[in-house]
Amino acid sequence: MLKLEENVSLKKYNSFGIEVFTQNFFLLTETSQLKELYSQYQNRPIRIHGGGSNMLLTHDYEGLTLVIGTKGISVLREDEQSVFVEVQAGENWHEFVLWCLKQNYGGVENLALIPGSVGAAPIQNIGAYGVELKSVFHCCEVFDLDTQDFKTFTKETMHFGYRDSVFKNKYKGKYIITSVCLKLQKTPHSLQLSYGDIQKKLEEKTPTIQHVAETVISIRQSKLPDPKEIGNSGSFFKNPILEKKHIDTLLQKYPELPHYPTPSGAVKVPAAWLIEKMGFKGVRDGDAGVHSKQALVLVNYNRATGNEILALAQKIQKAALEQFKITLETEVNIL
Ligand SMILES: Cc1cc2nc3c(=O)[nH]c(=O)nc-3n(C[C@H](O)[C@H](O)[C@H](O)COP(=O)(O)OP(=O)(O)OC[C@H]3O[C@@H](n4cnc5c(N)ncnc54)[C@H](O)[C@@H]3O)c2cc1C
Incomplete structure (x- = not known):
C-alpha cells in the first residue's frame, strides 16, 4: 500500500508560488508504482505535476496530486x-x-x-x-x-x-x-x-x-524574471497566428506591428507587442501584475491568488479582442 500525504500545500510545487492545497499528494519515484497507485486510488481524480512551471492553480484540489519525480x-x-x-x-x-x-x-x-x-x-x-x-x-x-x-x-x-x-x-x-x-x-x-x-x-x-x-x-x-525571486510561468499567452487579411487590416492602423510569416501562409504576431501597445506592461492589480521588462509574463509579486492573476489575464484578453480583434490564447494551463 503506497502512503499518500494529506492536505498538502502546493506553493513550492508551482512556479507562480500560489498557495493552494491538495487533498492527497504523492511523489512518484519509480514508474512501477503507477499501477499500484491507480488501483489504490481507483475512480478518484488524479492530477499530474512536473515542475509546475506551466500552470496557474486557481483553487484547492479535491483529489490526488501526483508529482513525477522519476530520475535516470x-x-x-x-x-x-x-x-x-x-x-x-x-x-x-x-x-x-x-x-x-x-x-x-x-x-x-x-x-x-x-x-x-x-x-x-x-x-x-x-x-x-x-x-x-x-x-x-x-x-x-x-x-x-x-x-x-x-x-x-x-x-x-x-x-x-x-x-x-x-x-x-x-x-x-x-x-x-x-x-x-x-x-x-x-x-x-x-x-x-x-x-x-x-x-x-x-x-x-x-x-x-x-x-x-x-x-x-x-x-x-x-x-526573464527568475521564478525563485518573483512567481511566474514564463509566457502567459501564445503568440497569435493571423490570417493574411486580418494582418493587412491591422497594418493599416499599426504599420509598426512586427509580424512574421509562417510556412502555412498565416502570420505570427508577438503577443508581447500587443500587450505593451494596450498599455498593460508593468501594470499591477494588487499582487498580480504584468512584468515591467517582459509584457508576455504575468507575475505574482507575493500573495496573489490564482484567480487574481486569471482576472488580469482575462482583462488583457478582453482588451486584445476589442482593440485588435485578436483572441489571445493562454500558453499556461489554468487549473
Ligand atoms: C521563467 C519561465 C520561462 C519559460 N520559458 C519557456 C520557453 O522558453 N519555452 C517554452 O516552451 N516554455 C517555457 N516555459 C514554460 C515551461 O517551462 C514549460 O512548459 C515546461 O515544459 C513545463 O514543465 P513542467 O514540468 O513544469 O510542467 P507542469 O507545469 O508541471 O505541467 C504542465 C502540464 O503538463 C502536464 N504534465 C506534466 N508532466 C506530465 C507528464 N509527465 N505526463 C503527462 N502530463 C504531464 C500537467 O498536468 C500540466 O497540464 C517557461 C516557464 C517559466 C516559469
Missing part, C-alpha cells in the same frame, strides 16, 4: 552521427541540457534554462531561440490511464505544432509521459544561431554548443 538518463544506442538517449520524466529539463553539453551531444543547447521536467517537455513542444523539442524528439513512453498499460508514442503520432501536441488536445489528461527518448547529434553539430540576439552576442568565430547555451542562458537571465 541512459544511452540506448549510438552510431557515428547520433545518439539515442532515454530520460525519465522527472528529470529536470535544464539539468538534462547541462548533461548533454558535458557529453558534447548537440540539439538542445538553444533550449537551455527552460524550467520544468523532461516529461512535460513534449506536451507543449517546448521551444526557444529557433528550436523546438520536436527537432530532437524520437519517442516517449506513456502510462495509459484507462487501461493502465504502457505504450509508445513516436514522433509521427505526437502531431507537434507551435506549443502544441496531441497531449494538449485529443489525449489531454489521458496519459502520463513516463520517459522521453531523444535523438541527439554527435560532432559536427549543426547550430541554430539565426534567432533573436544569439548571433549578435556570440563572440566566438567558431561557436560550439556550449557557447550557444551560455549565450542563451545569459540572454534569458537578462530578460
Whole structure:
C-alpha cells in the first residue's frame, strides 16, 4: 500500500508560488508504482505535476496530486552521427541540457534554462531561440490511464505544432509521459544561431554548443524574471497566428506591428507587442501584475491568488479582442 500525504500545500510545487492545497499528494519515484497507485486510488481524480512551471492553480484540489519525480538518463544506442538517449520524466529539463553539453551531444543547447521536467517537455513542444523539442524528439513512453498499460508514442503520432501536441488536445489528461527518448547529434553539430540576439552576442568565430547555451542562458537571465525571486510561468499567452487579411487590416492602423510569416501562409504576431501597445506592461492589480521588462509574463509579486492573476489575464484578453480583434490564447494551463 503506497502512503499518500494529506492536505498538502502546493506553493513550492508551482512556479507562480500560489498557495493552494491538495487533498492527497504523492511523489512518484519509480514508474512501477503507477499501477499500484491507480488501483489504490481507483475512480478518484488524479492530477499530474512536473515542475509546475506551466500552470496557474486557481483553487484547492479535491483529489490526488501526483508529482513525477522519476530520475535516470541512459544511452540506448549510438552510431557515428547520433545518439539515442532515454530520460525519465522527472528529470529536470535544464539539468538534462547541462548533461548533454558535458557529453558534447548537440540539439538542445538553444533550449537551455527552460524550467520544468523532461516529461512535460513534449506536451507543449517546448521551444526557444529557433528550436523546438520536436527537432530532437524520437519517442516517449506513456502510462495509459484507462487501461493502465504502457505504450509508445513516436514522433509521427505526437502531431507537434507551435506549443502544441496531441497531449494538449485529443489525449489531454489521458496519459502520463513516463520517459522521453531523444535523438541527439554527435560532432559536427549543426547550430541554430539565426534567432533573436544569439548571433549578435556570440563572440566566438567558431561557436560550439556550449557557447550557444551560455549565450542563451545569459540572454534569458537578462530578460526573464527568475521564478525563485518573483512567481511566474514564463509566457502567459501564445503568440497569435493571423490570417493574411486580418494582418493587412491591422497594418493599416499599426504599420509598426512586427509580424512574421509562417510556412502555412498565416502570420505570427508577438503577443508581447500587443500587450505593451494596450498599455498593460508593468501594470499591477494588487499582487498580480504584468512584468515591467517582459509584457508576455504575468507575475505574482507575493500573495496573489490564482484567480487574481486569471482576472488580469482575462482583462488583457478582453482588451486584445476589442482593440485588435485578436483572441489571445493562454500558453499556461489554468487549473
Ligand atoms: C521563467 C519561465 C520561462 C519559460 N520559458 C519557456 C520557453 O522558453 N519555452 C517554452 O516552451 N516554455 C517555457 N516555459 C514554460 C515551461 O517551462 C514549460 O512548459 C515546461 O515544459 C513545463 O514543465 P513542467 O514540468 O513544469 O510542467 P507542469 O507545469 O508541471 O505541467 C504542465 C502540464 O503538463 C502536464 N504534465 C506534466 N508532466 C506530465 C507528464 N509527465 N505526463 C503527462 N502530463 C504531464 C500537467 O498536468 C500540466 O497540464 C517557461 C516557464 C517559466 C516559469
